[in-house]
Amino acid sequence: MLHSRGPLLTIDVGAETTDETDIESVHREYIGGRGVATRLAHERIPFDVGPFAPDNRLFFTTGPMQASRMSFTGRMNCTGVSPLTDGLLSSNAGGFMSRNFAATGYGAVEIAGASDELVVVHVRDDGVRFESVPDLEDATVPETVAYLEDERGITADQTAVIGPAGEREVRFASIMTSEERAFGRGGLGAVLGSKNVKAITFDGDSAPDIEIPATQNEIHSEAATDDNIMKRQGTVAVMDLANEIEGLPSYYFSERQFEGVEGINGAAVEEKKYKKGTCSACAFACKLPTKDDERGVETEGPEFEVAMAFGSNSGVDDIVDVMKSNELCDRYGLDAISAGNTVAAYLAAEDEFGNDDLIHELVERIAFRDGVGDTLAEGIDRAHEELGVDNWTVKGMDFAAHEGRVLHGQGLSYAVANRGADHMYSVFYSVEYPLVPDEQALDPTGTVGKADRLVQRENLMALNDSGVVCKFSRDYMNPDRYESLFSADFEELLAVGDRVVTLERHFNNQRGFDASDDDLPYEIPDFERALEEYYDARGWEDGVVPDDAVPAGVSV
Structure with missing residues (x-):
């Protein structure tokens, strides 16, 4: 199976130390991106950690498709415990940083600890440098990007930056890259702020040599001409x-x-x-x-x-x-x-x-x-x-635009998604508008009978986030192309996605999440029955992953 390569680089920003760990076995099991980051987070973040505690960690990862020149591959992943949802959460950003990240030669970068002063962390293939930047306190994202370019010759496409919101631990602060692209949804920018890290930069010439099948050329050509x-x-x-x-x-x-x-x-x-x-x-x-x-x-x-x-x-x-x-x-x-x-x-x-x-x-x-x-x-x-308004959230995350009161499968997806009311967790709305061919579409009305399809969609999106392949590739990807690109059977690839979703749920279960958190602030048809169908399809009990369903090799 195609997968990322390179060691885990752990950076303790408080002690200003680094360490490298061989994670080849994790790459083989979880491909890259969200998969690798989720597996590492499950192992290395304490289950009871506070989102702003030094023991919370952020994992930056990208996938093997960053070795390609294929459309839909300019994205990467960041994972940590969310200040907004209080659960394990992965966020995905586009732009141009992913290939600069891959050029460092690291398969994953872990940010741990907390600095006593505001710093920029420069990650290179020949080492890590810590730069004290007290003058950047309260600097906006464009101001920080301008400083890095003017003073250090580092372009916006090499940077992950927080603004004043991250420094002040706003619970939905983003990490910005390429100046206007965001690791949004969930507040991981506040986690970086709690560590007193204003920015991380990536550079090098050590990208791993990963051979990508020629299918990439077909997809790229279609994306260009469509x-x-x-x-x-x-x-x-x-x-x-x-x-x-x-x-x-x-x-x-x-x-x-x-x-x-x-x-x-x-x-x-x-x-x-x-x-x-x-x-x-x-x-x-x-x-x-x-x-x-x-x-x-x-x-x-x-x-x-x-x-x-x-x-x-x-x-x-x-x-x-x-x-x-x-x-x-x-x-x-x-x-x-x-x-x-x-x-x-x-x-x-x-x-x-x-x-x-x-x-x-x-x-x-x-x-x-x-x-x-x-x-x-x-x-x-x-x-x-305090505001005197209804609580339009699931697991602390507010709703995306695709309306679950009309697209009932999407409503079910909001309820069960490990990161709350986020539309990209399953992209179920695409089959209910529909935005897919008729043979793949579902009637938006009703929830019963949609659980198996929802599980498949969640697993596929987790696969995309591990690859990393943009979810807007849906018109250009199919099981045969996944198999060709990743050199594995499609069901084997979906099983990787299943392991990712299960590990997220298991981590959150250890933090107290259960079926009571899989809820909505509105009613949709047969919700309780559909919820049970979903748990049965996943092999969970009342929203909790039983010990015998935890992926092999994972501590319970």
């Missing part, structure tokens, strides 16, 4: 469809259609797009560099989730206002989905929907934990009672 609406509008292309089927969260989830949708939909974004945007080696080029010269706004995006959170869910019908919110989140290092939804909760509490000036002020106040921003920085789950 006429796909995502190349023009990104994920926001689905917004009109979502609104049409009454599946667009609006006004802090109180409504499911938005009368101002034409002001924030795919066509509105496309109008502001001024050049192509892509990730490393990818000819699909679905990113959205946008700007409005009249108002001086320039950003990358918004994608659908952000256009929902800062748009329809906040009562905003002007794409430039949403672009400004997106720009501010990237500047301060905030997950734009959680930031937007949390702001929407405040707007609901204060009856201020549509107040774009207030929205932009709140983003900055959250990043600096200023006044009410300190409350909102805790996220909806911890702040909703």
Whole structure:
């Protein structure tokens, strides 16, 4: 089976020491990316660790497909205990850092401990250097990137950076790479902030020699020549469809259609797009560099989730206002989905929907934990009672845009996903809109009978995150191509994904998670029956992994 190579580099930022460990056996079992990071985290992070404790660790990993020049491979993974969900969580970012990371020659980089001073950690194939950077305290992401380039000759594509939000341990702070790409969803930027690490940089000339089958060329060619609406509008292309089927969260989830949708939909974004945007080696080029010269706004995006959170869910019908919110989140290092939804909760509490000036002020106040921003920085789950609004979260994570009250299988996915109400854990919405061929589609109504398909989808997404292969490759990947690229039977590859999901669940079980956490703040048909079908399909008991279901070689 194709897999990543290279040792684990452990960096203790408090002691300023490093250590290397052979993890070849882990690579063979878990391929790379999220799989390898989850296996290492399960072994090396204490089950009872606090998210901001020095013993919490972050694992940066990428996959064997970074040795290719294939489209859909410019991504990498970060894993740790989340300050937002309090469970083990992996976050995935695009951009251009993955191949710079691979060039260090390390198969995984582990950040442990906590520094007494603000530092940048420079990881090279010939060693690690710690740089004290007290002058970068409170620096924005662009300011930090500019410092690294001007003073150290390090480009944005070599960096993982936090902004003021990460330094202040905002529970949904992101780690930013390539300046505008985010390890979002779950607050791992706050974990890096708790360790007093402002940035990590990667460079070298020691990428492992991994032979990738010629199938990569077919996929790359198709991605380059295909006429796909995502190349023009990104994920926001689905917004009109979502609104049409009454599946667009609006006004802090109180409504499911938005009368101002034409002001924030795919066509509105496309109008502001001024050049192509892509990730490393990818000819699909679905990113959205946008700007409005009249108002001086320039950003990358918004994608659908952000256009929902800062748009329809906040009562905003002007794409430039949403672009400004997106720009501010990237500047301060905030997950734009959680930031937007949390702001929407405040707007609901204060009856201020549509107040774009207030929205932009709140983003900055959250990043600096200023006044009410300190409350909102805790996220909806911890702040909703003080705000007097409903708790629109699962396991502490607020909802993505794909509406589980309409797409019932997606609703079930939100409930059971180990990282909470995140759409990318199974991407089940794609078979229910549908965004796939008819023979792969499911009726969005109902939950019974969907558990086996949901398990398969979760396992496949875990495989993609281990490969690492972008999930927007769905029109170009099939079982035969997976088998060709990874030199293994498709069912064997799905079994890797199953081990990853099981290890995440087992880790969280040791932290007290069980079936009571697999819940929704709304009703969908036959939910309890579907939940039992899901547990049966996984071989779990009341949401808990029994000892005999833990993957071989893992301590229980």
